Amino acid sequence: MSERNSGTGGLASARQVGRLAPVRRTSTVDLIAERLREAVVDGSLPPGAVLGEAELAFQLGVSRGPLREAMQRLTAEGLLVIPRRRGLAVRTMTPEDVRDIHWLRARIEPELGRRILARPAAERRTVLAELGAEVKRMQKALRRDDARALGDAYLDFHRALAAWGGSERLARMMGTLLIETRLCTFSMYEHFEVHRDLVSEHVAFVAALAAEDAARFTALIEAHLDAEVRRLLAEPEAAKEDDADRLLAETPDEPQPLDRLDLPEGL
Amino acid sequence: MSERNSGTGGLASARQVGRLAPVRRTSTVDLIAERLREAVVDGSLPPGAVLGEAELAFQLGVSRGPLREAMQRLTAEGLLVIPRRRGLAVRTMTPEDVRDIHWLRARIEPELGRRILARPAAERRTVLAELGAEVKRMQKALRRDDARALGDAYLDFHRALAAWGGSERLARMMGTLLIETRLCTFSMYEHFEVHRDLVSEHVAFVAALAAEDAARFTALIEAHLDAEVRRLLAEPEAAKEDDADRLLAETPDEPQPLDRLDLPEGL
DNA sequence: TATTGTAAGTTTGTCGACAATCAGATGATC
DNA sequence: GATCATCTGATTGTCGACAAACTTACAATA
Numbered sequence: 229m230s231e232r233n234s235g236t237g238g239l240a241s242a243r244q245v246g247r248l249a250p251v252r253r254t255s256t257v258d259l260i261a262e263r264l265r266e267a268v269v270d271g272s273l274p275p276g277a278v279l280g281e282a283e284l285a286f287q288l289g290v291s292r293g294p295l296r297e298a299m300q301r302l303t304a305e306g307l308l309v310i311p312r313r314r315g316l317a318v319r320t321m322t323p324e325d326v327r328d329i330h331w332l333r334a335r336i337e338p339e340l341g342r343r344i345l346a347r348p349a350a351e352r353r354t355v356l357a358e359l360g361a362e363v364k365r366m367q368k369a370l371r372r373d374d375a376r377a378l379g380d381a382y383l384d385f386h387r388a389l390a391a392w393g394g395s396e397r398l399a400r401m402m403g404t405l406l407i408e409t410r411l412c413t414f415s416m417y418e419h420f421e422v423h424r425d426l427v428s429e430h431v432a433f434v435a436a437l438a439a440e441d442a443a444r445f446t447a448l449i450e451a452h453l454d455a456e457v458r459r460l461l462a463e464p465e466a467a468k469e470d471d472a473d474r475l476l477a478e479t480p481d482e483p484q485p486l487d488r489l490d491l492p493e494g495l
Numbered sequence: 496m497s498e499r500n501s502g503t504g505g506l507a508s509a510r511q512v513g514r515l516a517p518v519r520r521t522s523t524v525d526l527i528a529e530r531l532r533e534a535v536v537d538g539s540l541p542p543g544a545v546l547g548e549a550e551l552a553f554q555l556g557v558s559r560g561p562l563r564e565a566m567q568r569l570t571a572e573g574l575l576v577i578p579r580r581r582g583l584a585v586r587t588m589t590p591e592d593v594r595d596i597h598w599l600r601a602r603i604e605p606e607l608g609r610r611i612l613a614r615p616a617a618e619r620r621t622v623l624a625e626l627g628a629e630v631k632r633m634q635k636a637l638r639r640d641d642a643r644a645l646g647d648a649y650l651d652f653h654r655a656l657a658a659w660g661g662s663e664r665l666a667r668m669m670g671t672l673l674i675e676t677r678l679c680t681f682s683m684y685e686h687f688e689v690h691r692d693l694v695s696e697h698v699a700f701v702a703a704l705a706a707e708d709a710a711r712f713t714a715l716i717e718a719h720l721d722a723e724v725r726r727l728l729a730e731p732e733a734a735k736e737d738d739a740d741r742l743l744a745e746t747p748d749e750p751q752p753l754d755r756l757d758l759p760e761g762l
Numbered sequence: 763t764a765t766t767g768t769a770a771g772t773t774t775g776t777c778g779a780c781a782a783t784c785a786g787a788t789g790a791t792c
Numbered sequence: 793g794a795t796c797a798t799c800t801g802a803t804t805g806t807c808g809a810c811a812a813a814c815t816t817a818c819a820a821t822a
Contacts, residue, residue: 397573
């Protein structure tokens, strides 16, 4: 994931000599780190759980050396803590962490939207199609009442946002922030849980991007992340007036089931 | 650095039983990582340099195991790259990195200022005193024409900003961003180099904070970071109008030598 | 002369082992 | 009965070693 692989723009003719994309050789430590991240995301390593190195290394089929290196990597990313002489533990997020993570996302994600809007129209359509597809996954998951699938689609939506709108650095940072967001959920609730408004909020994101309205996209993102923080910390939904509700109310459509709000045409 | 140590609010009586601050037991990996960061900051490990593990481990007096773990940590922080089977190399920053890093700082640092201004007046005075002291170090360094000392004071100024204005997470992130800023300098210039306007810009930062003018502080920070990017990338200083110059011109003082601009009274 | 094949040397990637350390439990003492 | 000391079992932190992989240099061939 850290090797430089992007930057070789569109390549048409396959028989052209040279200009082959470099093979992606990934080290064992990378693989272990990725596996651990997955385990954190899907909840098989719940926050606070204390694991022993030997056991974990055996499960992964590697020796303790590479595992310890991967642990250090995840520690630097803020996903793991290494209590002295107690193996490793998935980090438990505090309310302050919840606020910080969402605050950071609220600074970054609007910029991702702006950069996507600054792309050529053809690419922009591709991006919107992909984002729309993720929203559809969210809608399907909501209809099936599958919170896990909904959360996964949520993650992929924002990952796509970062992949298309960010530099390599920004995308990597967003990737970490998104995993940490998931950790916030695990840390605050006992079970996996997402809020039902999630889907309509994301429909509005795509609509704002389709309308090339960066300001509205920014406002929507900020309102969404604000709302997420309140939901996670179980603070009163709206002190005086809920920005998210107000913004969504601007959508001129007549009332529809939340999970079936229309995406912009063509998506 | 990752141990939870904050959160034990003001503690007055020293003879009180219990309530001792936990001893900071730092692991070998932590020490190695810190040593490597220092080496990156002071330039003894220049960007692009390729080091062998065995040699480095011998210099540090540890075996290769802990060193490799520390390398992974620095890699996750974005300071090192690990080319396959080629030891380790200090990352060389690209122009895109320069822009990203400064863009991120421009999102974070204004918030640090706001949080400092939100503190009680007594604490705020302490913070201003510390920031003022760093600016004085910068002025002294400028008078001695000591670019290295100037750069170090610059780093410490912004570290103090993060320490007083940030959560633990924000402070850690700013710490990494600042080291990366230093790496930008090393990557772009052959020798260590800082711009002379640095000092007057920082005098203005402190003045804005002393005046509790968050908006002005934000504008100054953004102008400073913009200017830094242009200096680093050697882009034309001012396309049409330089925000930094305009903002600084608002200072009502009569012209003074740049290295002697008055700090707000009492600092 | 340019290019390919071969070989040697160096360095990494990985593993196994050892010793120091710590947590938990049991027993002794005031 | 509560607190402290001791013991033990288990786990980590660290090191040394081995084999595989890669780079570099050199030689052979077209």
